[in-house]
Amino acid sequence: xxxxxxxxxxxxxxxxxxxxxxxxxxxxxxxxxxxxxxxxxxxxxxxxxxxxxxxxxxxxxxxxxxxxxxxxxxxxxxxxxxxxxxxxxxxxxxxxxxxxxxxxxxxxxxxxxxxxxxxxxxxxxxxxxxxxxxxxxxxxxxxxxxxxxxxxxxxxxxxxxxxxxxxxxxxxxxxxxxxxxxxxxxxxxxxxxxxxxxxxxxxxxxxxxxxxxxxxxxxxxxxxxxxxxxxxxxxxxxxxxxxxxxxxxxxxxxxxxxxxxxxxxxxxxxxxxxxxxxxxxxxxxxxxxxxxxxxxxxxxxxxxxxxxxxxxxxxxxxxxxxxxxxxxxxxxxxxxxxxxxxxxxxxxxxxxxxxxxxxxxxxxxxxxxxxxxxxxxxxxxxxxxxxxxxxxxxxxxxxxxxxxxxxxxxxxxxxxxxxxxxxxxxxxxxxxxxxxxxxxxxxxxxxxxxxxxxxxxxxxxxxxxxxxxxxxxxxxxxxxxxxxxxxxxxxxxxxxxxxxxxxxxxxxxxxxxxxxxxxxxxxxxxxxxxxxxxxxxxxxxxxxxxxxxxxxxx
Amino acid sequence: xxxxxxxxxxxxxxxxxxxxxxxxxxxxxxxxxxxxxxxxxxxxxxxxxxxxxxxxxxxxxxxxxxxxxxxxxxxxxxxxxxxxxxxxxxxxxxxxxxxxxxxxxxxxxxxxxxxxxxxxxxxxxxxxxxxxxxxxxxxxxxxxxxxxxxxxxxxxxxxxxxxxxxxxxxxxxxxxxxxxxxxxxxxxxxxxxxxxxxxxxxxxxxxxxxxxxxxxxxxxxxxxxxxxxxxxxxxxxxxxxxxxxxxxxxxxxxxxxxxxxxxxxxxxxxxxxxxxxxxxxxxxxxxxxxxxxxxxxxxxxxxxxxxxxxxxxxxxxxxxxxxxxxxxxxxxxxxxxxxxxxxxxxxxxxxxxxxxxxxxxxxxxx
Numbered sequence: 001x002x003x004x005x006x007x008x009x010x011x012x013x014x015x016x017x018x019x020x021x022x023x024x025x026x027x028x029x030x031x032x033x034x035x036x037x038x039x040x041x042x043x044x045x046x047x048x049x050x051x052x053x054x055x056x057x058x059x060x061x062x063x064x065x066x067x068x069x070x071x072x073x074x075x076x077x078x079x080x081x082x083x084x085x086x087x088x089x090x091x092x093x094x095x096x097x098x099x100x101x102x103x104x105x106x107x108x109x110x111x112x113x114x115x116x117x118x119x120x121x122x123x124x125x126x127x128x129x130x131x132x133x134x135x136x137x138x139x140x141x142x143x144x145x146x147x148x149x150x151x152x153x154x155x156x157x158x159x160x161x162x163x164x165x166x167x168x169x170x171x172x173x174x175x176x177x178x179x180x181x182x183x184x185x186x187x188x189x190x191x192x193x194x195x196x197x198x199x200x201x202x203x204x205x206x207x208x209x210x211x212x213x214x215x216x217x218x219x220x221x222x223x224x225x226x227x228x229x230x231x232x233x234x235x236x237x238x239x240x241x242x243x244x245x246x247x248x249x250x251x252x253x254x255x256x257x258x259x260x261x262x263x264x265x266x267x268x269x270x271x272x273x274x275x276x277x278x279x280x281x282x283x284x285x286x287x288x289x290x291x292x293x294x295x296x297x298x299x300x301x302x303x304x305x306x307x308x309x310x311x312x313x314x315x316x317x318x319x320x321x322x323x324x325x326x327x328x329x330x331x332x333x334x335x336x337x338x339x340x341x342x343x344x345x346x347x348x349x350x351x352x353x354x355x356x357x358x359x360x361x362x363x364x365x366x367x368x369x370x371x372x373x374x375x376x377x378x379x380x381x382x383x384x385x386x387x388x389x390x391x392x393x394x395x396x397x398x399x400x401x402x403x404x405x406x407x408x409x410x411x412x413x414x415x416x417x418x419x420x421x422x423x424x425x426x427x428x429x430x431x432x433x434x435x436x437x438x439x440x441x442x443x444x445x446x447x448x449x450x451x452x453x454x455x456x457x458x459x460x461x462x463x464x465x466x467x468x469x470x471x472x473x474x475x476x477x478x479x480x481x482x483x484x485x486x487x488x489x490x491x492x493x494x495x496x497x498x499x500x501x502x503x504x505x506x507x508x509x510x511x512x513x514x515x516x517x518x519x520x521x522x523x524x525x526x527x528x529x530x531x532x533x534x535x536x537x538x539x540x541x542x543x544x545x546x547x548x549x550x551x552x553x554x
Numbered sequence: 555x556x557x558x559x560x561x562x563x564x565x566x567x568x569x570x571x572x573x574x575x576x577x578x579x580x581x582x583x584x585x586x587x588x589x590x591x592x593x594x595x596x597x598x599x600x601x602x603x604x605x606x607x608x609x610x611x612x613x614x615x616x617x618x619x620x621x622x623x624x625x626x627x628x629x630x631x632x633x634x635x636x637x638x639x640x641x642x643x644x645x646x647x648x649x650x651x652x653x654x655x656x657x658x659x660x661x662x663x664x665x666x667x668x669x670x671x672x673x674x675x676x677x678x679x680x681x682x683x684x685x686x687x688x689x690x691x692x693x694x695x696x697x698x699x700x701x702x703x704x705x706x707x708x709x710x711x712x713x714x715x716x717x718x719x720x721x722x723x724x725x726x727x728x729x730x731x732x733x734x735x736x737x738x739x740x741x742x743x744x745x746x747x748x749x750x751x752x753x754x755x756x757x758x759x760x761x762x763x764x765x766x767x768x769x770x771x772x773x774x775x776x777x778x779x780x781x782x783x784x785x786x787x788x789x790x791x792x793x794x795x796x797x798x799x800x801x802x803x804x805x806x807x808x809x810x811x812x813x814x815x816x817x818x819x820x821x822x823x824x825x826x827x828x829x830x831x832x833x834x835x836x837x838x839x840x841x842x843x844x845x846x847x848x849x850x851x852x853x854x855x856x857x858x859x860x861x862x863x864x865x866x867x868x869x870x871x872x873x874x875x876x877x878x879x880x881x882x883x884x885x886x887x888x889x890x891x892x893x894x895x896x897x898x899x900x901x902x903x904x905x906x907x908x909x910x911x912x913x914x915x916x917x918x919x920x
């Protein structure tokens with residue numbers, strides 16, 4: 001940070017038909033700086049970084065790297081100039097090894113054909129022949145030298161990765177480290193990370209932050225795109241906030257609070273602490289006993305879960321993802337076959353019943369993956385808003401369906417739940433809504449029918465601050481209307497803020513039960529990772545830090 | 555000179571592009587086929603005007619076109635309906651044969667007046683076609699067996715079954731010709747008001763109307779559309795993909811079955827082996843051209859019927875092999891695939907004279 005800005009973007013302009021994605025944005029990043037790029041979904045963060053990485057051509061403005069003007073035509077140019085990017089969705093080939101993925105596009109010919117190679121039995125004149133070396137470059141692969149270099153790099157930065165392992169054998173956190181290795185292997189000076197923690201568990205996110213700090217210490221500049229304020233506070237030196245394509249300001253992270261950042265980002269005050277009235281808890285709406293189920297690979301994912309939820313109660317299920325949450329959610333709405341156990345909704349025993357029966361008994365579901373299970377992206381908002389209620393008699397009796405009525409219903413949902421960016425519900429495709437607005441639409445669809453039970457799996461993941469606030473308040477309102485809620489989340493703050501009871505799930509079992517008032521966050525964090533195990537410490541720390549962050553700033 | 559082709563993913567598809575695709579596709583196919591015509595020393599404009607304008611303005615040509623369009627629109631719907639639910643029915647040809655066999659059998663073996671016999675034969679054909687498609691539909695719904703393979707292979711079974719029938723159980727008429735007996739007059743489809751177009755045309759129109767209503771106005775149609783777009787979300791919403799998959803194949807197969815019996819009772823008069831020139835296969839480009847709706851399927855079927863009839867007259871007038879029609883058909887499929895690509899990517903072509911020069915300008919942009 002001492003020798004002036006390493007990267008300087010000035011007045012960068014990018015227009016798409018009908019929208020200005022970047023309206024004369026400035027951004028300056030120093031050497032060795034971790035620079036946060038903060039903004040709501042659709043604020044123009046990704047567009048700006050895609051320009052920097054050569055994926056989009058800017059319509060105006062200037063970019064200088066290390067004093068030299070950058071004119072990028074492709075990511076290839078960007079990499080040559082020392083800019084690397086780790087995308088939100090990894091660009092890895094599962095069947096290839098770590099080393100093979102890292103050298104993709106940068107590979108060396110096999111040792112046999114290398115001109116300077118010592119142990120090749122081929123005559124040197126043959127190897128130096130232009131045709132031969134050209135063919136060898138294209139059709140042979142030497143991994144010995146790169147493998148060593150990759151292993152050295154991995155060790156240097158403390159990555160525990162076996163360079164010979166195939167990508168599919170690695171977990172998400174490791175795959176992300178491979179993506180970072182790809183960039184380091186290409187000697188980048190500037191690394192862009194696009195919402196890198198979206199796919200990580202809290203533990204893995206901690207490790208990523210350690211890595212990034214180590215990289216920054218060695219002089220690498222890092223741009224960290226996020227919409228999570230906690231991360232900005234935890235890792236960045238300075239932060240630039242974008243709102244609706246415009247630069248709202250760049251500030252030193254240490255000089256602002258989370259509330260300040262949220263205000264810059266959303267343009268108004270944001271409440272972090274939600275006021276919650278004590279629940280009026282009624283009769284059980286869900287009784288699940290001894291639930292057992294298997295995951296897609298046929299391995300037991302739920303090992304005997306008991307869960308009772310009463311009307312007007314929010315039960316939070318905390319846990320690190322992959323401990324049976326998805327299977328539990330699916331089992332509770334009839335989507336996953338049980339190998340053992342019983343599920344009852346109100347007085348009806350629905351063990352083994354179809355998803356349709358669950359819906360008819362008043363069960364609503366917000367699935368973890370909006371696009372995969374929550375909506376049909378290629379269909380209009382109208383279809384998506386009515387995908388559960390179209391059977392209702394108000395949309396016409398018998399076989400026929402009153403499409404005008406469906407449209408009116410969809411318009412009501414859009415209006416009452418503040419889904420933005422929809423002009424015509426029959427024209428606008430669900431896939432064209434931003435993440436937050438799509439999630440609002442899904443929640444609207446699930447709640448407007450006044451369900452007995454709502455099963456919400458990660459309802460606010462990948463959604464911007466303004467929408468999170470709205471979604472959480474909506475869930476609380478529904479609780480007051482007497483709906484029982486199962487809230488599955490990896491976000492401890494969310495669990496603590498909303499729940500009346502907290503359960504911790506670990507390896508398919510409920511490991512711990514508490515309430516937000518009695519709870520010890522450290523204990524909850526520990527239980528999430530299996531108690532006293534060696535993995536426990538970092539999570540306990542992060543839980544601690546979460547307490548400090550959450551209470552300290554808001 | 556340096557040619558640079560730049561692909562950019564489209565954020566959204568312009569409206570004119572998505573609705574204009576069928577038209578552009580046909581025009582492109584005709585333009586490329588014109589090269590073959592020129593190579594044969596035929597003026598493409600004259601040839602196309604014979605093919606389309608003269609055929610469409612001539613009474614005989616028009617009548618033949620309408621007759622040809624009946625099996626095409628029905629099999630087209632047989633592909634279109636499953637396509638709405640995201641499935642490929644490649645075997646409309648087989649379902650057509652199944653319908654033809656069943657319909658002919660009823661026509662030959664049931665003694666009843668016309669107004670009973672014809673609906674009965676249609677019903678039998680619909681059931682047979684439905685069963686022929688229903689089996690792949692059930693296998694797909696229940697066991698996830700690829701429907702492209704099962705429908706296609708069952709086609710050959712149906713064609714061979716017809717071959718066997720006219721040589722064995724249903725062989726009729728004089729001598730040992732592999733044909734069935736002639737249908738009794740009561741089983742033959744009447745002429746529509748003396749136009750020379752048989753009543754099967756009405757069946758086709760009714761099928762189009764019924765498909766339109768089912769797809770756009772009913773609950774089942776809502777489910778079909780939803781399952782076709784995202785089966786996982788549909789399941790989550792309590793829709794049964796098994797039910798939808800089975801239903802679209804039963805419905806589609808029944809339409810193809812109608813096509814089979816209409817062709818026998820309206821045109822051929824008796825079951826012959828290999829009586830269909832591949833209507834059920836032509837149905838695939840028809841359904842693809844008309845994928846936006848049932849009425850578009852009707853238009854596409856009429857276009858292909860015109861192509862077939864006009865192609866024959868072009869053959870007579872200019873001595874151009876009728877195989878050119880197959881070329882046009884194949885090109886339409888190829889250009890449809892290309893159109894899908896152009897819908898998802900913007901293509902910019904830049905030509906630079908010297909490597910260091912400024913671009914000489916964007917030459918083409920799609």
